[in-house]
Every structure is written in C-alpha cells, then in structure tokens.
Amino acid sequence: MITGELKSKVGRVWDAFWSGGISNPLEVIEQITYLLFIKRLDEIQTRKDNRASRTAKPDPDPLFAEDQQELRWQNFKACDPEVMYRIVEQGVFPYLRAMGGDGSTYSHHMRDARFTIPGPNLLAKVVELLDSISMESSDTAGDIYEYLLAKIATSGRNGQFRTPRHLIQLMVEMTQPKPDDEVCDPACGTAGFLVQSASYVKREHAKALLDVEQQAHFNASMFHGFDFDSTMLRIGSMNMLLHGIEDPDIRYRDSLVESSAGEAERYSLILANPPFAGSLDYESPAADLLPVVKTKKTELLFLALFLRLLKPGGRAAVIVPDGVLFGSTKAHKELRRTLVEDHKLDGVVKLPSGVFKPYAGVSTAILLFTRTDSGGTDNVWFYDVQADGFSLDDRRNPLLPEDRLGVRPAAGSLSQEEHTKNNLPDALSRWFDRGGSEHNRARTEQSFCVPKSDIVAQGYDLSLNRYAERPRYLTAGRRVTMADLLDAGLITEGTQLTFERAGARYSARVTAAGRLELVGGQQFPSPNRAAAAAVGEGTVDGWRSWALEDGTTLDRLRQRFLGTSAVGASSPGAGELANERLGVSPNFDAAPKSVAAQSDSAIRHTETAEDPLRIQTVNESPAQGEDKDAPVVGLTVGDLPSALGGVVHVSPSATFDEAITQMMINDYSQLPVLSGRQLRGAVTWKSIARARHANHAPPFSRAIIQAREVSYDQDLIDILPMLAESEFVLIRNRSNEISGIVTASDVAAAYGAMATPFFLIGEFDQRLRQVLASSIEFSRVQELCDPEGNRSITGFDDLSIGDYQRVLENKEEWERVGWSLDRKVFIERLDEIREIRNGLMHFNPKPLPGNSTHKIRHMINVLREYGN
Numbered sequence: 001m002i003t004g005e006l007k008s009k010v011g012r013v014w015d016a017f018w019s020g021g022i023s024n025p026l027e028v029i030e031q032i033t034y035l036l037f038i039k040r041l042d043e044i045q046t047r048k049d050n051r052a053s054r055t056a057k058p059d060p061d062p063l064f065a066e067d068q069q070e071l072r073w074q075n076f077k078a079c080d081p082e083v084m085y086r087i088v089e090q091g092v093f094p095y096l097r098a099m100g101g102d103g104s105t106y107s108h109h110m111r112d113a114r115f116t117i118p119g120p121n122l123l124a125k126v127v128e129l130l131d132s133i134s135m136e137s138s139d140t141a142g143d144i145y146e147y148l149l150a151k152i153a154t155s156g157r158n159g160q161f162r163t164p165r166h167l168i169q170l171m172v173e174m175t176q177p178k179p180d181d182e183v184c185d186p187a188c189g190t191a192g193f194l195v196q197s198a199s200y201v202k203r204e205h206a207k208a209l210l211d212v213e214q215q216a217h218f219n220a221s222m223f224h225g226f227d228f229d230s231t232m233l234r235i236g237s238m239n240m241l242l243h244g245i246e247d248p249d250i251r252y253r254d255s256l257v258e259s260s261a262g263e264a265e266r267y268s269l270i271l272a273n274p275p276f277a278g279s280l281d282y283e284s285p286a287a288d289l290l291p292v293v294k295t296k297k298t299e300l301l302f303l304a305l306f307l308r309l310l311k312p313g314g315r316a317a318v319i320v321p322d323g324v325l326f327g328s329t330k331a332h333k334e335l336r337r338t339l340v341e342d343h344k345l346d347g348v349v350k351l352p353s354g355v356f357k358p359y360a361g362v363s364t365a366i367l368l369f370t371r372t373d374s375g376g377t378d379n380v381w382f383y384d385v386q387a388d389g390f391s392l393d394d395r396r397n398p399l400l401p402e403d404r405l406g407v408r409p410a411a412g413s414l415s416q417e418e419h420t421k422n423n424l425p426d427a428l429s430r431w432f433d434r435g436g437s438e439h440n441r442a443r444t445e446q447s448f449c450v451p452k453s454d455i456v457a458q459g460y461d462l463s464l465n466r467y468a469e470r471p472r473y474l475t476a477g478r479r480v481t482m483a484d485l486l487d488a489g490l491i492t493e494g495t496q497l498t499f500e501r502a503g504a505r506y507s508a509r510v511t512a513a514g515r516l517e518l519v520g521g522q523q524f525p526s527p528n529r530a531a532a533a534a535v536g537e538g539t540v541d542g543w544r545s546w547a548l549e550d551g552t553t554l555d556r557l558r559q560r561f562l563g564t565s566a567v568g569a570s571s572p573g574a575g576e577l578a579n580e581r582l583g584v585s586p587n588f589d590a591a592p593k594s595v596a597a598q599s600d601s602a603i604r605h606t607e608t609a610e611d612p613l614r615i616q617t618v619n620e621s622p623a624q625g626e627d628k629d630a631p632v633v634g635l636t637v638g639d640l641p642s643a644l645g646g647v648v649h650v651s652p653s654a655t656f657d658e659a660i661t662q663m664m665i666n667d668y669s670q671l672p673v674l675s676g677r678q679l680r681g682a683v684t685w686k687s688i689a690r691a692r693h694a695n696h697a698p699p700f701s702r703a704i705i706q707a708r709e710v711s712y713d714q715d716l717i718d719i720l721p722m723l724a725e726s727e728f729v730l731i732r733n734r735s736n737e738i739s740g741i742v743t744a745s746d747v748a749a750a751y752g753a754m755a756t757p758f759f760l761i762g763e764f765d766q767r768l769r770q771v772l773a774s775s776i777e778f779s780r781v782q783e784l785c786d787p788e789g790n791r792s793i794t795g796f797d798d799l800s801i802g803d804y805q806r807v808l809e810n811k812e813e814w815e816r817v818g819w820s821l822d823r824k825v826f827i828e829r830l831d832e833i834r835e836i837r838n839g840l841m842h843f844n845p846k847p848l849p850g851n852s853t854h855k856i857r858h859m860i861n862v863l864r865e866y867g868n
Contacts, residue, residue, distance in 0.1 A: 009129060009133050010032075012129050013032060013126055013130060014028060016126055017032075017126065020117070020119070020121075021122075022116065022117070022122075027116055029231065030113075030231055030234070031117055031126075032126075032130070033234075033235055033238065034093070034096065034113060034115075035127065036133070037238045038092055038096065039073040039130060041063050041064075041072075042064075042072045043073075044063060045063045045064055048062065048063070068095065070091065071087065071091050071092050077127050077128075077131055081120035081121055081124040084120065084124060084127065085120035085123050085124075088117075089115050092115075093113060093115045109230065109233045109234045109237045109250065113234065163319065163356075164355060164390075165192065165196075166405065166406045166407060166424060167351070167388070168193055168196045168271075169196055169407045169408075169424075170349075170366075170424050170427065171193070171271055171317040172193070172200050172271065172317075173200070173407050173408070174317055174347075174428060175269055175271065175315055175317045175368070177197045177201050177269055178205070179201055179205045179208040179209065179214050179217070180214075180217070180268075181197075181201075181222065181268045181269045182221065182267045182269070183197045183224065183267070183269045183271065184224040184225070184226075184266075184271075184309060185224070185226070185270070185272050186225075186253075186270070186272055186274065186305060187226065187227060187272055187274040187275060188227050188232070188250065189232050189235075190235050190236050190239055191225050191235075191236035191237075191248070192239075193271035193272065193273075194223045194225050194236075194240060194271075195243045197223065197269075197271065198223060198243055199243065201218065201222075202244075219245055219247055219248075220247045220248075220249075221249070222245075223240065223245055223248045224248075224249040224267065225240075225248065225249065225250045226251060227250075228252060228253065230252065233250055233251070233252060237250045256301050256302065256305065263308075263309055264308050265308075265310070265311040267309050267310055267311065267314060268311055268315070269314060269315055270306050270309060270310060270316040270317075270318065271316070271318070272302070272306070272316075272318045272319070274298065274299065274302035274318065274319075297331070299321055300324065300331050300335055302318075303320070303324070303335055306318060307343070311371070312371055312372065312373055313371065314370070315346075315369070315370045316367070316369055316370075316371075317366055317367070318366070318367050319351075319364050319366055319367075320364065320366075320367055321362050321363070321364055322362075322364060322365060322463065324365075324367075325348065325461070325463040326461050326462065326466070336460035336461075337460045339369055339377075340380075340452060340455055340456070340460055342372075342373065342374075342375060343369055343370060343371050343376070343377070344369060344372050344376035344377050345367075345369045345380050346368040346369055346380070346434075347367075347368040347380065347382070347434065348365055348366070348367060348381070348464060349366035349368070349383045349385060350463075350464040351363070351364045351365055351366065351385050351388075352385060352386060352387065352388065352392055352551075353392070353499070353500055354391075354392025354547075354551045355392070357392065357393060357394050358394040358395075363501075365462075365464075367462075377455075379439065379449040379450065379451055380450050380452070380455060381430075381434040381438060381447065381448075382447060382448055382449070382467065382468070383427045383430060383431070383446065383447040384446050384447070384468065385423045385424070385427060386420075386423055386544075386553075386556070387421050387422060387423050388422065388423065389404075389406065389421060389424065390405075391550045392552075393550050393551045395550075397550075399422070400421050404418055404422065405422060406424065406425075408425065408428075409422070413425070414426075423446070430446075439677065440736075441736075442735055442736060443467055443469040443711070443736060444468070444734070448467070448468070449736075451679065451709065453706075453709050454467065454732075456708075457708050457709065457722060457729075465541060469711070469734060480558050480562065481514065481526075482514040482527065483514030483525070484561060485514070485561055486510065486514040488561050490557045490560060490561055491510050491548075491557065492510065494509055495509065495510040496548075497509070497510070497516065497548065497554070498546070498547060499531065499545040499547055501540075506518075506535065508534070508546065511523060516530035516542075516546070518530060518533060526542065527542030527543050527545070528540060528541065528543065531545050542554070543558060635715070635716040635717075635750060635754070636712065636713050636714060637710055637711070637713070637714050637731055637742060638712035638733075639716065639750070640716070640742055640746050640750055641746075642740050642742055642746050643712055643740040643741075644712060644731070644733055644739050644740050645739075647738055647739070647740055648662055648666055648668070648671065649671060649672040649673065649674045650662060650672075650673055650674075650683070651673065651675060652680050652701065652704065654673070654700055656692075659671055659688070660688065663685070669684060669685060669743070670683065670685075670727075670728050670741065673704050677736070679707060679709055679730060679738060680704065681704040681705055681707050682704070682707035682728075682730070684705065687704070687705045688703045690703075691703040707728075707730050708722050709729060709731070709732055710729050710730075711731075712732065712734065712739065712740075713734075716750070720747065723742070723747060724744075727744055729741070756853060757836070757840055757852065757853055757856065758840060760856040760860065761837050761840060761856060763860055764833065764860050764863065765801065767863040767867055768863060768867075769796050769797070770867065771817060771866075772796065772799075772804065772817075773796045775816050775818070776807065776816055776817075778795070778796065780813065781796070781799070781803070781807055784807050784813070785799065785803040801833065801834040801837055802834055804830065805834065808823065808826070808827060808830070809823075809827055811823070821862075821866070829855065829859060832855060833856060833859060836852050
C-alpha cells in the first residue's frame with residue numbers, strides 16, 4: 001500500500017526525471033523499477049553476508065561475485081556522478097540482462113532492458129532520492145508502478161489497474177494453495193497473486209519444499225503468469241525473482257485473443273483480477289472462447305477462459321465487476337447458469353466500491369468456484385465486505401494501526417470496533433465455516449448461505465442484495481432518518497455526499513432540514529429515494545451508496561447513531577431490541593406488512609386526500625411514510641397466511657404410506673421433503689401416482705420432485721410465473737427456515753381479496769350517481785359542489801364521493817331523493833366509505849379495516865332497494 005510518505009518520495013523522483021528531460025511516463029516507470037530492483041538485490045545480499053558472518057559459513061550462492069562488487073547499490077551510490085553513470089550503464093544493466101541465466105523467463109524479458117537516463121547529474125539525484133525508500137515491502141516495485149500509472153492517467157482501454165495487496169492476500173488465503181498446485185494468473189500484471197501464493201506455500205508447507213522434486217516444481221513449474229504488456233512482464237519477472245522463485249513461467253500472451261488449446265485443463269488454481277473495462281470485436285476473441293460465451297465484454301470472456309484453463313477439480317478466486325453478477329444479457333445469464341449448474345459455485349464476496357481507488361471506483365466482487373463439469377452447487381456463501389481497513393476515498397488512508405490491518409493481523413483477533421474498519425479477518429474465518437454454522441445465519445447478517453434453488457428461482461442472479469434482508473433500523477419505535485443523523489452531529493448542514501454507479505458519479509448535499517439535495521435542486525428526506533432519483537432507477541440502496549469524502553457510508557453513520565444514542569422508548573419493537581441483540585416474542589417485525597400494519601393507529605384522510613396525487617415540492621412537508629426506506633409496491637409472499645403458517649413435512653427416508661397419510665389427514669395436495677433445514681424436494685399426488693405407475697414397488701425417492709423455494713419478502717407478483725409452472729412454492733422465513741407453502745389458489749384468493757373492494761366501490765359509485773342524476777338538477781349540484789366556479793364539473797361523471805356528501809347534506813336535496821332513511825346516519829356511513837375509497841385509490845399501505853368490505857356491500861344493497 002502506497003503511504004503518504006512514499007507518495008511524496010516517488011513524486012520527487014518523478015519531478016527529477018521530468019526536469020531532467022524524460023517525459024515519457026512508461027520510460028520513467030521502467031528506469032525507476034530497474035534501479036529499485038538493483039537496490040533490492042543489494043539489500044538481499046547484505047542479509048546473506050550478515051548470515052554468513054554469523055555462521056562462519058560462506059554464502060553458497062551470492063548474487064554478486066567478487067568482481068561484481070562495484071555493481072552493488074551501496075558501493076556505486078557513493079561514487080562521483082560520472083563514475084556512477086559509467087558503472088550503471090556499462091555494468092549494472094548488462095548484469096540485469098544476464099543475471100537470470102540463459103533461456104530463463106527473467107532474461108527473456110530483460111534482454112531488451114535499456115538504460116536511458118540521459119546524464120550523470122540526473123542519475124545521481126534519482127539514486128539519492130531512491131536510497132531513502134525502503135524495499136522491505138513485498139511488492140514496492142509494483143506499488144510504485146501502479147501509483148505512477150494512476151498519476152499519469154494511462155490506465156488504457158483494457159482497464160488496467162492494480163489489485164490491493166490485502167485483497168490478494170484474502171483470495172490466496174481462501175483458496176489455500178498447495179505445494180502440488182499449478183497456479184495461473186492469465187492477466188498477471190506485476191505478478192502479485194503469484195508472489196502471494198508463493199509466500200503462502202512457503203509459510204504453510206515449508207517441510208514439503210525440502211523435497212528436491214517439490215523444490216524444483218516450486219521454482220520452475222508451479223507459477224504461471226500471462227500478460228501482453230512487456231513492461232508488466234519485466235516487472236512481474238523481477239518481482240517473482242525477488243521473492244525466491246528462480247524460473248517462473250511469466251510470458252507474453254494475449255489471453256483473450258490467442259487460442260488456449262495448449263493451456264486447456266492444465267491449472268489447478270486460478271487467481272486473477274482481469275481487465276474489465278474494455279471490450280473486443282467479435283472477430284478478436286480466440287475461437288475456442290466464443291462457443292462458451294458469445295460476447296465482446298472482456299470480463300465475461302475471461303471467466304470463460306478461466307473455466308477452460310482449469311483442470312477438473314481445479315478452483316478459482318477471481319475479481320469481477322458487479323455487472324457480471326446481475327447483467328441481463330444472454331451472455332451474462334448463460335455464464336452464471338454455467339457456473340451454478342455445470343460447475344460448483346462456492347462463494348460470492350461483495351467488495352466496497354472504493355477498494356480500487358484512486359485507480360477506479362467500480363463496484364466489484366470476488367467469485368469463488370470449482371470446475372467440476374458435473375454440477376455440485378448446493379449452497380452459495382455470500383459475504384458483504386463493508387470495510388477493508390482503509391478509507392474508501394482516493395487517499396485510501398489506513399483506518400487502523402499496521403498490526404491490525406490485513407487478513408491475518410499481526411496483533412491477533414480484532415475487537416468489534418476494529419472489525420467495523422477491517423472485515424477481512426472475519427470474512428476468512430466465516431469462509432472456512434461455510435459448511436457449518438454459516439448455514440444457520442439469517443440473511444440480515446454480514447454473511448449467509450443461499451440454496452441453489454433460490455438462485456435458480458432468481459434467474460441465476462448472484463448479487464448479494466438480491467438475497468440479503470435489510471435489518472430495520474429503529475429508534476423510539478420508528479426508522480432512523482437523515483434528520484436523526486443531523487441532530488446527532490454525525491452530519492452537518494452542507495455535508496457533501498457522493499456515490500458511483502455504472503461509471504457515473506453522483507453527488508448531493510445535506511440541507512438544514514436533514515434532506516438530501518441533488519445537483520438539480522431536488523430534495524429528498526430518504527437516501528434511497530435521492531439515490532434512485534439521481535441514477536434514474538426505481539430501487540437503489542441509498543444508505544449504503546451515499547458516502548462522505550472519507551468513504552464512510554450513511555449506513556455506517558446510522559449504525560453509529562444506534563450504537564451511541566439512548567434507545568429509550570417505553571415499548572421498543574423487535575427491530576430495536578435486535579440492535580441490542582435481544583429478542584421479543586411474538587416478533588411483530590417478522591410479521592408481514594398486512595399484520596404488522598394493524599398495530600398502527602388508523603389515519604383519517606382529509607377532504608383533500610380525495611384529490612389526485614400531487615408531486616411533493618421542495619417546500620412541502622414529507623408525506624406520510626416518506627421517510628421509510630423503500631416505498632411499498634405491492635403484496636409480498638409473506639403477506640399470505642399460508643407463507644408463514646408452518647409446514648408439515650416428511651424426510652427423504654419416509655415411506656409412501658407416511659406421506660400419503662399426512663396428505664390425507666391434512667387435506668394437502670403436496671408435501672415438502674426436508675432433511676433438517678435443507679429442502680430436498682416435495683411429493684405430490686401426481687408424483688406419487690407416476691412413481692407407482694412406472695414401478696409397482698418403487699423407492700420413495702422416485703416420487704420426490706424438485707420444489708421451488710422463495711423468500712418471504714419477495715414480491716408476490718414475481719412468483720406468478722413459478723406458480724404457473726409448478727403450482728406451488730415453498731417459503732423461507734427471515735431465519736431461512738421453510739415456513740410455509742403457497743399455491744396458485746392462495747394467490748388467487750389474495751388478489752381476489754384485493755380486487756373485491758375496487759369492484760364494490762365502483763358499483764357503489766355508479767349506483768349513487770344514478771340516484772342523484774335521476775332526482776336532482778345538475779345546475780343545483782354545481783351550485784353546491786363548486787360555488788366559486790373553480791372546478792371543471794361538466795356532468796355527474798365528474799363528481800366524487802365527497803361531492804355526493806355535499807349534495808345529500810343539504811336537507812332540500814335529500815328530500816328530493818325521497819328516501820325514508822335517516823339522513824345523518826346515512827351521511828356518516830357515506831363518509832366512512834369515502835375514507836375507504838381514498839385509501840384504496842391512493843394505495844395506502846395500511847390494510848383496510850376488517851369490516852370495510854361488508855360496509856360497502858350493505859350500502860350497495862341499500863341503494864339496490866331504495867335506488868330503484
């Protein structure tokens with residue numbers, strides 16, 4: 001990681017080259033890395049000399065022979081500029097070109113290394129500046145190269161930028177390279193993944209490397225890296241050599257263009273962060289890739305390449321842009337389907353969008369999978385990395401002391417507070433437990449497992465947000481708002497917030513009222529709505545998107561607010577108690593909206609509520625529910641009583657008699673088959689009949705068919721295609737347990753119940769309008785309903801139920817109708833129906849009172865009797 005001090009030193013070196021007449025950025029980078037490399041070699045030789053002195057044993061393999069001592073950094077740096085220049089030009093660079101040995105990968109890439117520093121004074125100045133830079137970092141050369149790459153903005157059309165070292169460490173630790181692996185990075189750059197893999201094998205398998213054959217494999221045939229940039233190949237080769245790999249396979253190869261026939265099924269581990277900002281013509285990719293996925297996008301082509309390069313049983317950890325996880329093109333969907341159905345998708349690690357800054361702000365994830373050619377995906381593990389130990393802005397400053405950074409902090413286990421700044425150790429720990437207790441985690445947690453059937457039901461969408469269930473952040477019985485953060489001093493008026501999405505950057509400022517004001521002047525009390533308005537999409541998680549300049553998201557501020565404020569409501573809800581790791585029974589937060597909403601007080605609509613919906617302006621107060629995290633868009637699966645009502649099930653080892661008896665005594669048409677929490681399928685009358693028709697005495701397993709499962713909070717309308725195909729789906733609740741079953745008849749009843757009030761209101765309105773039209777002059781109606789002449793009432797069809805009230809409240813007009821009914825009682829009931837109608841037409845999320853439908857029906861019956 002580039003520190004502020006190192007940036008300053010490198011900046012001075014850059015300025016020295018610039019003022020010395022070298023302005024080509026790649027030439028500057030090459031000359032710096034050559035000099036840093038010879039400096040690093042001298043430091044290694046110094047340690048070897050010290051060891052030889054302590055042990056009184058000569059160095060068996062010195063880097064510098066007796067007649068090459070003047071080539072060492074510590075010796076030539078003290079020379080006069082003219083002498084130093086001669087040594088470097090005539091001695092050091094020929095040494096670099098030859099030191100790898102004839103025919104070695106290193107000498108192959110160094111054979112055209114050129115010394116181009118124009119004069120002695122510039123060389124002396126650069127050597128003096130570089131002498132103050134420590135080379136103890138595992139990849140300082142790569143750090144400097146990538147920093148300069150960002151500084152000069154030459155990332156290029158293929159999206160080249162550097163992978164942070166701690167992310168490389170995480171991916172290596174998760175895949176656990178073994179001594180007999182063949183590790184490949186098809187877009188190796190500075191060879192960071194290969195270097196870290198070598199370090200891991202040295203640390204974890206030191207004894208195995210004592211074997212002569214194993215040592216030979218380690219030095220010559222274990223590590224393979226490809227790139228089409230000769231500068232990167234030279235840097236990668238130097239980096240590998242510095243880390244003790246004598247002859248790595250680092251070679252020129254345009255991985256997407258050249259045929260992979262000679263490399264197919266060769267490697268047991270692939271670690272990569274391939275370019276994913278570019279695209280190729282259809283004619284450019286290798287012919288053996290297009291049958292796998294026909295696309296121009298490099299990120300998809302690289303995934304297809306990885307599958308081709310892996311041998312069966314080989315595993316991979318690769319970084320991909322978020323679009324790979326949820327892209328809707330045929331190529332995106334087919335590639336995800338292939339990973340899930342034809343191979344074994346093990347995990348998806350969501351990374352925060354700032355991890356690649358300042359080089360790029362793209363949102364990414366780590367995909368972990370195994371090539372099987374026979375499927376094997378059962379449960380996919382998801383983890384949401386929210387902090388990697390560094391600020392998520394362009395500065396990427398460390399948030400913790402150095403011994404608490406990285407995947408395996410030198411200081412040991414992190415505290416909870418430290419975890420909020422560095423999630424990587426926790427991610428690694430949970431990854432290794434993905435086959436155990438991780439299965440029991442709720443989807444509101446930072447990690448959880450998702451059954452394959454859920455992923456299939458979602459069209460192979462692999463985005464974490466598709467399956468995560470957001471916890472409800474409550475204070476004093478309501479959701480936390482922007483205004484709460486403002487009052488708590490966590491944000492101030494004028495605070496600037498930004499986020500990036502699909503390559504675009506959006507910004508907003510906090511107003512004195514605790515709203516977010518977009519660049520165009522629109523203001524929103526909800527971060528979600530502000531983010532959705534900014535990008536022009538319907539749903540965006542604004543709490544996790546909007547961030548301060550240092551990368552802190554509003555979600556982090558919200559959690560900080562809940563952790564420091566006194567949640568002192570006399571009757572806290574389950575959401576509040578959950579923030580304190582307490583529970584409440586029954587858990588009303590877990591109930592569907594239609595149930596939970598009944599605990600709220602009723603809202604009476606004013607007369608203006610009957611007017612058409614209005615767009616709220618900046619100066620208006622927020623409408624009811626405006627500060628909620630997301631608008632209610634319709635029924636969810638959990639709104640159906642059968643979804644959370646529990647299930648009767650049988651095990652895979654059950655008998656036909658057991659299943660049939662359960663179905664008969666409970667009047668069921670289908671029965672889930674469970675093994676613990678795992679869904680194994682279902683049996684139906686049809687599947688039982690087919691099994692027994694095909695075989696007189698079949699095993700029970702022959703009757704088990706695939707069962708679709710969905711989450712309780714999924715929109716009900718989204719599962720209609722599934723029900724049309726399979727007639728039923730099983731439901732998982734917030735605890736990820738099978739909690740119920742929903743059939744087509746359940747959905748028909750639900751939508752029938754929703755539609756009935758609309759039809760009844762329509763009939764009531766039509767009948768009452770006919771009564772008034774047949775009894776009262778229209779001019780009199782206009783006089784009563786629009787005395788100022790401000791409304792455009794041109795006929796009875798323009799009247800509202802409120803207008804009917806105004807007319808019938810007039811005693812003379814009531815008498816014209818000629819009903820022997822009590823006018824006051826009738827008007828009171830008419831007012832109740834008006835409120836019911838307003839709630840329906842304005843899609844009020846609160847459910848209708850239980851007797852609403854009956855009230856409308858009874859009034860229709862009255863109109864049928866008296867209206868004629």
